[in-house]
Amino acid sequence: MAELCRLCLGPTEDGAEHPACLRRLFGRPQRPPIEVDPANLHWFGQEMAGRASVSGVQRKVSLGWSHKHLRVVAGRSSYLLKPAESAYPSLPENEHLSMKLAELAGFEAPPCGLVPLRDGNLAYLVKRFDRRGHGxxxxxxxxxxxxxxxxxxxxxxxxxxxxxxxxxxxxxxxxxxxxxxxxxxxxxxxxxxxxxxxxxxxxxxxxxxxxxxxxxxxxxxxxxxxxxxxxxxxxxxxxxxxxxxxxxxxxxxxxxxxxxxxxxxxxxxxxxxxxxxxxxxxxxxxxxxxxxxxxxxxxxxxxxxxxxxxx
Ligand SMILES: [Zn+2]
The missing domain is CATH 1.10.1070.20 (Phosphatidylinositol 3-kinase Catalytic Subunit; Chain A, Domain 5)
Structure with missing residues (x-):
């Protein structure tokens, strides 16, 4: 079976992301190191008014550039990262696919993709559209x-x-x-x-x-x-x-x-x-x-x- 690009879901030779897809998401043709330890991410629980809700368990963390690495930042961030959650299986893969379908249907969607974290799971990474140059x-x-x-x-x-x-x-x-x-x-x-x-x-x-x-x-x-x-x-x-x-x-x-x-x-x-x-x-x-x-x-x-x- 052909390997797939984790950014566009298109076939690639060796399972690596396409340089053009990397450029669109990161502004450069390589995937940067992502300095996030999923075990240390806080859970920002929200009150869901009695409703079972995916967004009620989904952790979100803001990432910004630091020496060509993406790290958790409190201030000016350029990306949001959502790791896998035990409550609902494969949320990052689900969101990535849903965003690709939105693009297929003609909606404007920010650049996004799946990135591997240290724990071996894929996380969903999306470029913030509410930020301009320098965050x-x-x-x-x-x-x-x-x-x-x-x-x-x-x-x-x-x-x-x-x-x-x-x-x-x-x-x-x-x-x-x-x-x-x-x-x-x-x-x-x-x-x-x-x-x-x-x-x-x-x-x-x-x-x-x-x-x-x-x-x-x-x-x-x-x-x-x-x-x-x-x-x-x-x-x-x-x-x-x-x-x-x-x-x-x-x-x-x-x-x-x-x-x-x-x-x-x-x-x-x-x-x-x-x-x-x-x-x-x-x-x-x-x-x-x-x-x-x-x-x-x-x-x-x-x-x-x-x-x-x-x-
Ligand atoms: Zn691609």
Whole structure:
């Protein structure tokens, strides 16, 4: 079997990462030493309001450059690293695959990849998109802040409310409303039940611009938590959504009917390419099969047209 690049999931000669992929993530064609001891990473536990949640157990650590090594830093950081967690198997591999699928579906995603740590496990590494040169921080407002809600209420409310927020606060409201609709749909397609208000944000690179941020924190949680459901309601539902629900959600959000229909058709059309990514991923076989099954099932739901629908 061909060896795979841990950054793009494409085949490589010897299992090493492609120089171009390394350059995109690290700015240089070699993987730098990553000075992180997973045994010493703290667990930043968060209150999850009684909900089983992957983000409730996921540790995150900020890394910055120091003498051409990446190390844990408290100040100006350029990367986030998420190690493997015992509570949920293969989270780094799951998030990496989910981000690659987001790119496949046309979303802007920051450079990311899998990196081996000292304990032999792979960790997920992603370049911070809220930083510019020398770690300067860009203003960002998540959808709790936009709604004036405390972080603990990140699972409160609906996708409809988020569409209204983006229309009110984005400086490209129409484009970003369509993008947010696509993101809710995509998250459902990949079984991500963790697209809550704090995993959605507007990024403000300057005082005149507020745009929906690149995607982040995407994981297929459905293959890890059997009873998992959507983080925010769509049409007052957290599960058992069908094509009609998504059409109504788009229409109520003020999106053109044709655009919505095109989006609903686009994901099933990507299924074969997505399954190839799943197969190439570093997930163990059992989770690869579950991820693939998820994508097939949700594509089938989207393909079930209603009576009277055109096309
Ligand atoms: Zn590559």
């Amino acid at each position: 300067r921080r860009l203003a960002m407002e998540d959808f709790c802040q936009l709604a004036g809600l405390p972080p603990a209420e990140k699972y409160q409310g609906s996708a409809e409310q988020c569409l209204k927020l983006v229309r009110r606060h984005s400086t490209a409201p129409g484009v970003d409303a369509a993008l947010l609709f696509r993101l809710f749909l995509f998250a459902w397609w990949i079984g991500n039940g963790d697209l809550h208000r704090k995993n959605l944000a507007l990024l403000c690179p300057d005082a005149q611009t507020a745009r929906l941020a690149p995607v982040y924190d995407l994981v297929n949680t459905a293959i890890l938590i059997p009873e998992d459901s959507l983080a925010l309601t769509v049409r007052s539902k957290r599960s058992r959504l069908d094509r009609a629900d998504w059409r109504s959600f788009g229409a109520d959000g003020g999106l053109p009917e044709k655009l919505v229909a095109k989006e609903l058709d686009r994901l099933p059309a990507l299924l074969d390419a997505a399954l190839a990514f799943v197969q190439a991923s570093f997930l163990p076989g059992r989770l690869r099969a579950a991820y693939a099954e998820q994508l097939r099932a949700r594509s089938t739901v989207l393909e079930a047209r209603e009576a009277g629908e055109e096309g």
